[in-house]
Amino acid sequence: MDNSLPLESPSLSRRQLLNFITGAAVAATAGAALYPAGKFFIPRAETGAGGAILAKDVLGNPIPASQILGELPLTRALVAGLAGEPTYLIVKEDGTLDSIGIVDNCTHLGCTFPWNPMDQQFQCPCHGSRYAPDGTVVRGPAPLPLKIVQVVAIDNSILISPWTENDPRTGEKPWWV
Structure with missing residues (x-):
């Protein structure tokens, strides 16, 4: 064996x-x-905490905060915001940026519209909707207030991030979240 x-x-x-x-x-x-x-x-991701992005001009170049803050008080400057959506940034009376930006997109049919400084309103030329300076509906057919975003100026950069808290105009959860 x-x-x-x-x-x-x-x-x-x-x-x-x-x-x-x-x-x-x-x-x-x-x-x-x-x-x-x-x-x-x-390309580098130009996002910060909470999905914040840099405010850009039409060509996609970041806009320095000093350029917007150099405007007259109560001016509304149009920039490319989240997902490239046109967004109005507001220069407050004290020369700082308002923490709320207003997205330039009509809640009726999605048209873009200008700020009318004479009437102090956003006026949609397509169907006549009118919005107050804070984006609430003044006259329809728009059913909802304008979408808002958070705006922060840090080190000469403007960061725009989604608004996730309660809408300060209505006190309710935002319709776009």
Whole structure:
């Protein structure tokens, strides 16, 4: 009777080990070379805490806070806000930015509209909806107040973030959340 143990083949041959080491070295080298190229071609996310983005102009360039704050008090400056939506930023009487921005998108059919400084209203030219300076409906057919966003000026940058708290105009949960 033979009491010897049978010899089993090793689980990883020498050739498989060398192929694994070579593949790992090639992958590490390629990853190290492609990482800077990827960082160059993929644009930086310009978002802050809570989904905040930088206010931009029509061409997509960030707008410095000093440019908006250089306007006259009670001026409404139109910028590209969240998802590129046109958003009015308001310069308060003390020369600072209001913490509330008003999205330029009619709640009736989604038209964009101008601020009329003579009447102190947002006036939709399509169907005649009128909005107060804070975005509440003055005259229909618009059924809801305008969407608002949070605005913060930090280090000459203007950050715009979604409004998630209760709507200060109605005291209720915002309709757009």
